[in-house]
Amino acid sequence: MKKLKINGKFFNVNLSDDTPLLWVIRDHIGLTGTKFGCGKGICGSCTILLDGNPVRSCITPLKLAINKEIITIEGIPEDHPLKRAWIELQVPQCGYCQSGQIVEAYALLKNNLNASDNEIVSIMSSHLCRCGTYNRIKKAIKRAQSLLKKEG
Amino acid sequence: MITRRDFIKISGLAIGLIIAPSGFQILKAEEIMNNNLKPVLWLQITKNNELIILSNKSEMGQGVYTGLAMLVADELDFPWEKVKVKAAPASDIYKDEKFGSQLTGGSTSLSHMHEFYRYLGATAKEMILNAASEKLNISKSNLKVKEGYLWYKDKRYPYSHFWDYALKLPIPQEVNLKNPEEFIYIGKNVPRIDVPEKVNGRAIFGIDVKLKNMVYAVVERPNYFDSKVEDFNKDDILKEKGIIDAFPIQTGVAIVGETFESLLKVRNKVKVKWSRSSIEGYDDNKLQEYYLNKLNENGNIARNDGNVIKVIQNVNKKIEETYLLPYLYHGTIEPMNCVANITDDRCEIYAPIQAQTFAQKVAMEVTGFDKNKVDVYTTYLGGGFGRKSNVLFVKEAVEISKKLKRPVKLIYTREDDVKSQWYRPMNATILKAGLDNNGNLIALYHKIAVPAVFEWAGRPSKIDRAAVEGIENMFYDIPNVHVEFVKVDLPIPVWFWRSVGSSHNAFTLETFIDRVAKLSHKDPVELRLKLLSKNQRAQNVIQTVAEKAGWGKTPKYGAAMGIAYHYSFGTHVAQVAEVSLDKSTGIVKVHRVVCAIDLGPTVINPDLVIAQVESAVNMGLSAALKEAVHFGKSGPSNLNFDTYPILTMDEAPDEIEVHIVKGEGSMGGVGEPGLPPIAPAVANALFWGYDIKVNRLPMTPDYIKFLIL
Numbered sequence: 001m002k003k004l005k006i007n008g009k010f011f012n013v014n015l016s017d018d019t020p021l022l023w024v025i026r027d028h029i030g031l032t033g034t035k036f037g038c039g040k041g042i043c044g045s046c047t048i049l050l051d052g053n054p055v056r057s058c059i060t061p062l063k064l065a066i067n068k069e070i071i072t073i074e075g076i077p078e079d080h081p082l083k084r085a086w087i088e089l090q091v092p093q094c095g096y097c098q099s100g101q102i103v104e105a106y107a108l109l110k111n112n113l114n115a116s117d118n119e120i121v122s123i124m125s126s127h128l129c130r131c132g133t134y135n136r137i138k139k140a141i142k143r144a145q146s147l148l149k150k151e152g
Numbered sequence: 153m154i155t156r157r158d159f160i161k162i163s164g165l166a167i168g169l170i171i172a173p174s175g176f177q178i179l180k181a182e183e184i185m186n187n188n189l190k191p192v193l194w195l196q197i198t199k200n201n202e203l204i205i206l207s208n209k210s211e212m213g214q215g216v217y218t219g220l221a222m223l224v225a226d227e228l229d230f231p232w233e234k235v236k237v238k239a240a241p242a243s244d245i246y247k248d249e250k251f252g253s254q255l256t257g258g259s260t261s262l263s264h265m266h267e268f269y270r271y272l273g274a275t276a277k278e279m280i281l282n283a284a285s286e287k288l289n290i291s292k293s294n295l296k297v298k299e300g301y302l303w304y305k306d307k308r309y310p311y312s313h314f315w316d317y318a319l320k321l322p323i324p325q326e327v328n329l330k331n332p333e334e335f336i337y338i339g340k341n342v343p344r345i346d347v348p349e350k351v352n353g354r355a356i357f358g359i360d361v362k363l364k365n366m367v368y369a370v371v372e373r374p375n376y377f378d379s380k381v382e383d384f385n386k387d388d389i390l391k392e393k394g395i396i397d398a399f400p401i402q403t404g405v406a407i408v409g410e411t412f413e414s415l416l417k418v419r420n421k422v423k424v425k426w427s428r429s430s431i432e433g434y435d436d437n438k439l440q441e442y443y444l445n446k447l448n449e450n451g452n453i454a455r456n457d458g459n460v461i462k463v464i465q466n467v468n469k470k471i472e473e474t475y476l477l478p479y480l481y482h483g484t485i486e487p488m489n490c491v492a493n494i495t496d497d498r499c500e501i502y503a504p505i506q507a508q509t510f511a512q513k514v515a516m517e518v519t520g521f522d523k524n525k526v527d528v529y530t531t532y533l534g535g536g537f538g539r540k541s542n543v544l545f546v547k548e549a550v551e552i553s554k555k556l557k558r559p560v561k562l563i564y565t566r567e568d569d570v571k572s573q574w575y576r577p578m579n580a581t582i583l584k585a586g587l588d589n590n591g592n593l594i595a596l597y598h599k600i601a602v603p604a605v606f607e608w609a610g611r612p613s614k615i616d617r618a619a620v621e622g623i624e625n626m627f628y629d630i631p632n633v634h635v636e637f638v639k640v641d642l643p644i645p646v647w648f649w650r651s652v653g654s655s656h657n658a659f660t661l662e663t664f665i666d667r668v669a670k671l672s673h674k675d676p677v678e679l680r681l682k683l684l685s686k687n688q689r690a691q692n693v694i695q696t697v698a699e700k701a702g703w704g705k706t707p708k709y710g711a712a713m714g715i716a717y718h719y720s721f722g723t724h725v726a727q728v729a730e731v732s733l734d735k736s737t738g739i740v741k742v743h744r745v746v747c748a749i750d751l752g753p754t755v756i757n758p759d760l761v762i763a764q765v766e767s768a769v770n771m772g773l774s775a776a777l778k779e780a781v782h783f784g785k786s787g788p789s790n791l792n793f794d795t796y797p798i799l800t801m802d803e804a805p806d807e808i809e810v811h812i813v814k815g816e817g818s819m820g821g822v823g824e825p826g827l828p829p830i831a832p833a834v835a836n837a838l839f840w841g842y843d844i845k846v847n848r849l850p851m852t853p854d855y856i857k858f859l860i861l
Contacts, residue, residue: 033353037485038566083352091351094484094534095355097485126800130771132767132774134799135770
């Protein structure tokens with residue numbers, strides 16, 4: 001048995017060390033907000049936080065998550081400025097990549113609330129959105145940035 | 153998680169309002185049941201006074217749930233925050249009469265369904281008024297409806313108060329629709345109904361469906377579509393941990409496992425002996441040669457005005473260009489997937505599909521069941537772009553579940569997804585023009601060698617509609633026009649890819665128009681306006697985009713501007729791209745795109761239109777700059793996003809500005825028409841700004857550097 005801490009809750013899983021975290025989270029724990037896109041850490045749809053750092057869960061083995069804090073899209077509060085900004089600016093289209101985008105943006109602003117436009121674009125360019133919602137994602141991150149600064 | 157019970161709660165209730173699309177005929181659930189049809193319903197008002205609407209169109213990001221629900225909620229006068237939308241299960245009741253099928257495609261959802269959904273709302277409103285009038289014993293003229301409540305003087309009742317009774321009364325056969333000035337939602341930027349759950353990770357896509365006792369499956373595929381399984385190392389595979397079964401199906405070798413990760417582990421151990429393909433060894437070079445040679449053949453003539461060949465022979469000024477455009481992959485970030493559950497007497501399918509009727513049909517073929525034993529439930533689609541109207545993946549899941557007699561979730565890995573093909577067709581085109589002594593374009597010759605998309609979709613015809621769309625029906629006023637289609641027949645399946653034939657035909661025609669402009673010393677905007685002098689709507693979008701982009705002035709950001717115009721799916725679109733080129737790296741940067749779109753007199757939700765155009769521009773730009781499926785000696789060779797890169801945020805235009813121009817006529821589409829003009833607009837900017845002729849796509853740095861030399 002391995003103990004995992006996801007979004008503040010503990011889960012026991014009986015899986016081999018090399019099981020990709022993505023499938024642990026989606027299929028064994030049942031949190032399906034984290035998505036499968038490419039299986040090679042390229043598209044970013046499976047992004048989660050491991051001790052606050054964004055990682056691609058499709059290429060992260062279970063053993064690396066033991067004794068660490070996992071945050072998924074479901075673990076980011078619904079009233080968080082990022083989620084509010086995402087709704088305000090009507091960012092998602094098909095929505096499939098958006099969990100990964102939001103989780104990445106969450107880490108980005110947590111690490112650097114004053115991230116410049118270039119820094120935002122540079123980090124977010126590691127995420128693919130086939131619907132091409134990039135312009136709105138960028139605007140939503142900037143909106144969340146100003147909300148976070150205002151609300152502290 | 154979606155359970156069968158959830159769906160039944162919505163789709164299986166015997167009470168409710170049923171309106172069949174044909175002629176807005178209205179039936180009660182009981183009548184449907186008596187007629188031996190599945191009980192289904194279009195809308196329901198719950199005890200908590202919530203409105204649930206069933207959508208017969210798939211939500212794949214285009215916002216159709218929102219658009220359709222706005223129409224109902226507007227006529228019914230219902231508060232937006234209490235409106236919910238569910239996917240209609242597969243049923244004849246939910247067919248789009250104009251398609252004769254339950255299908256989402258062709259940028260037609262709102263143009264086909266908007267009247268029907270308005271009638272649905274208006275009918276429900278009338279039913280509530282009738283019920284309230286009887287129950288309260290008050291004349292209808294003294295009753296009012298507003299925001300989900302029925303009002304009598306200063307007393308109000310939620311609609312739900314009367315709903316059960318309303319269902320017992322005769323359903324009104326004639327209802328009045330609102331006048332546009334009475335609209336509360338239509339025409340406004342009402343927030344999307346699906347956004348909150350997509351922001352919170354709660355939205356259920358096909359890949360999220362989980363049934364009790366479910367196992368997982370993948371399909372090992374051949375390099376070429378016409379190869380079949382001859383043998384494979386079944387015994388070795390079955391020895392692997394977590395593997396339940398492995399067997400050939402129509403398209404390859406199905407492998408079934410307890411978990412998806414167990415299947416991932418076994419993939420590189422699967423050894424299949426495939427039958428030889430008829431195109432073994434057709435790599436990029438061979439394919440290019442093949443397509444270009446096809447242009448030497450005689451095809452079928454789609455349009456022949458005047459005498460193009462003679463005119464071109466006799467004029468002094470003429471021009472000719474040959475184009476070659478690649479196979480494109482849809483690249484939905486949610487790969488193909490399907491949950492199928494086949495028992496002895498029933499088949500259930502849960503999947504992200506654009507084509508419910510076809511999904512039901514393939515499941516009937518595989519299982520031998522009647523229609524009423526095959527349930528098809530549609531989830532959210534993590535991207536569609538046409539790909540998910542091909543239901544072969546559903547058929548595969550049904551085949552596998554049928555063998556196992558238990559629920560199976562088939563998932564394509566990314567590599568499987570690319571390898572499964574059904575691409576936007578590759579094509580070769582030759583364009584010729586003849587100009588008179590005054591430089592007027594008087595003859596246009598267009599010949600395209602391309603696979604027939606509609607034939608792959610089971611609708612063969614002499615002239616494949618997709619092959620010549622946007623050319624055969626173009627509005628350019630040219631006295632002599634010749635359009636010819638040479639069918640390419642290769643076992644590389646092709647399919648509808650966002651904007652279909654217009655995705656390539658707009659590129660060839662619109663870049664060619666700029667070549668003609670240069671030859672005749674005309675400004676590209678001016679030339680287009682002249683050629684479109686008989687089409688006011690086309691002129692409007694071109695003039696709007698030219699004015700908003702500052703055509704003729706120094707570009708704000710980029711070094712050059714290019715324009716393109718295209719009519720597709722009932723909608724006129726013109727775009728101007730501001731582009732710069734780094735000659736040392738060959739990198740093309742698109743800084744700003746200005747669009748003008750005329751989709752007719754009615755715009756249900758302007759922000760949805762803007763979002764669709766933004767999306768189409770980015771997807772079109774992605775194809776223009778980066779995308780091509782490459783073939784090596786053993787089939788498609790770039791099987792994941794590392795080798796089939798798509799546009800990223802840093803490559804997207806910094807600004808996409810969308811101007812909606814209201815025009816006359818009927819309602820056009822919006823999901824696709826924003827795509828065709830972007831590639832030619834960018835190429836035209838390079839042509840005027842850098843003297844580069846782009847006749848092939850994508851505009852990769854290597855290709856651009858090659859053109860500079």
